Amino acid sequence: xxxxxxxxxxxxxxxxxxxxxxxxxxxxxxxxxxxxxxxxxxxxxxxxxxxxxxxxxxxxxxxxxxxxxxxxxxxxxxxxxxxxxxxxxxxxxxxxxxxxxxxxxxxxxxxxxxxxxxxxxxxxxxxxxxxxxxxxxxxxxxxxxxxxxxxxxxxxxxxxxxxxxxxxxxxxxxxxxxxxxxxxxxxxxxxxxxxxxxxxxxxxxxxxxxxxxxxxxxxxxxxxxxxxxxxxxxxxxxxxxxxxxxxxxxxxxxxxxxxxxxxxxxxxxxxxxxxxxxx
Ligand SMILES: O=P(O)(O)OC[C@H]1O[C@H](O)[C@H](O)[C@@H](O)[C@@H]1O
Numbered sequence: 001x002x003x004x005x006x007x008x009x010x011x012x013x014x015x016x017x018x019x020x021x022x023x024x025x026x027x028x029x030x031x032x033x034x035x036x037x038x039x040x041x042x043x044x045x046x047x048x049x050x051x052x053x054x055x056x057x058x059x060x061x062x063x064x065x066x067x068x069x070x071x072x073x074x075x076x077x078x079x080x081x082x083x084x085x086x087x088x089x090x091x092x093x094x095x096x097x098x099x100x101x102x103x104x105x106x107x108x109x110x111x112x113x114x115x116x117x118x119x120x121x122x123x124x125x126x127x128x129x130x131x132x133x134x135x136x137x138x139x140x141x142x143x144x145x146x147x148x149x150x151x152x153x154x155x156x157x158x159x160x161x162x163x164x165x166x167x168x169x170x171x172x173x174x175x176x177x178x179x180x181x182x183x184x185x186x187x188x189x190x191x192x193x194x195x196x197x198x199x200x201x202x203x204x205x206x207x208x209x210x211x212x213x214x215x216x217x218x219x220x221x222x223x224x225x226x227x228x229x230x231x232x233x234x235x236x237x238x239x240x241x242x243x244x245x246x247x248x249x250x251x252x253x254x255x256x257x258x259x260x261x262x263x264x265x266x267x268x269x270x271x272x273x274x275x276x277x278x279x
Contacts, residue, residue, distance in 0.1 A: 004092070009026050009036075010052075012029070017093065020095060024036075025102070027126055028054075028060070029090060030056075030086075032066050032124040033060050033084070035048050037133050040129075046063050046064070047250060049244070058085055059085050060084075064135060065084045067154055067257070071257060071259045072178075082116060088104040088106045089104065089107075090103075091103040091123070099128060103126075119143025132276065141268060142268075146267065148262040148263065149265070154253060157254060162251070165193060165252060166192050166212070176199065195234065203226070204221070208220075210252070220275075221274065223258075223274055224258050226257045230255065232248050234248060256275035258273060
C-alpha cells in the first residue's frame with residue numbers, strides 16, 4: 001500500500017485535495033468518485049444527495065460517478081459499467097505548480113473479467129486550483145484482445161433552483177431522448193428545465209455554460225464526443241431511494257460522455273477524455 005495520506009468521508013477512505021489558494025476537492029477511493037469541489041473563495045459546486053449510500057457495491061448518488069466500459073443499459077454489462085462501485089487504488093496526491101492533484105487507478109480483476117473478458121487499466125486524475133477543476137479519465141488496453149467501450153464522467157452540479165437555471169452552448173446539436181430513442185436537434189442556444197430530461201447530445205464541441213443568478217460555471221470537454229443532460233424530475237426523484245423527493249430542483253447532471261460512437265482500443269493502445277470546469 002502507498003504512503004498517501006487518506007482522509008475519511010462518510011466512513012470511506014478518500015483523497016482530500018487542497019491547493020495553496022484554498023481550492024479543495026474530495027475524491028473517494030470507492031469508484032474514484034469526486035464528491036466535493038469548492039473553488040477558491042467559492043461555494044460547493046457539486047450536488048451530493050444527503051441520502052447517498054456509500055460502500056462496496058453501491059453507486060453514490062451525486063458528485064462525479066465514473067462510468068466505464070458501458071454507459072447506462074446500452075449493452076450486456078451492469079448498468080453504467082464496472083468501476084463506479086469498486087475500490088480504486090490511490091496513486092498520487094500532491095501539490096504541483098500551485099495545483100492540487102490526485103490520481104487513482106483501477107486494474108481489471110476476476111470480478112470485472114467475469115462480466116467483460118478484457119485486460120484494462122483506468123486512471124482518473126483530478127487537478128484543481130483557483131476556480132478550475134480538471135477531471136481526466138485515461139483507459140489503457142493492457143490485454144491481448146481489442147475492445148470497444150463507452151464512458152462518462154457523470155457530473156452532478158448543484159443548483160439553487162433548477163427552474164431558474166439555464167445551459168447555453170448546445171445550439172444546433174443533434175440529440176437522442178432516452179429511453180424512447182427519439183431524435184431531435186437543439187433549436188435555441190438556451191436550454192431551460194421544467195421537469196425531467198434525459199438526453200444524449202452528440203458531437204458537442206463548444207464550451208457549455210451553466211448559468212443561474214449569481215453564478216456561472218463553464219464546462220469544456222476534450223476526448224469525449226457527447227454530453228448527457230439528465231434530471232429525474234419530480235416523479236423520477238420520488239422513485240429514487242437515495243435522493244430526497246424535492247432535490248431534483250437542486251441538481252443537474254451535465255456529463256462528459258462517449259456513447260454514440262464507442263471507442264475501440266487495440267492491445268497496448270490508450271485513450272483519454274477530460275472534463276474541465278470553471279466556476
Ligand atoms: O441511477 P443511476 O444508475 O445512477 O443513473 C442515473 C442516470 O444516469 C444517466 O444520466 C442516464 O442518462 C439516466 O438514464 C440515468 O437515470
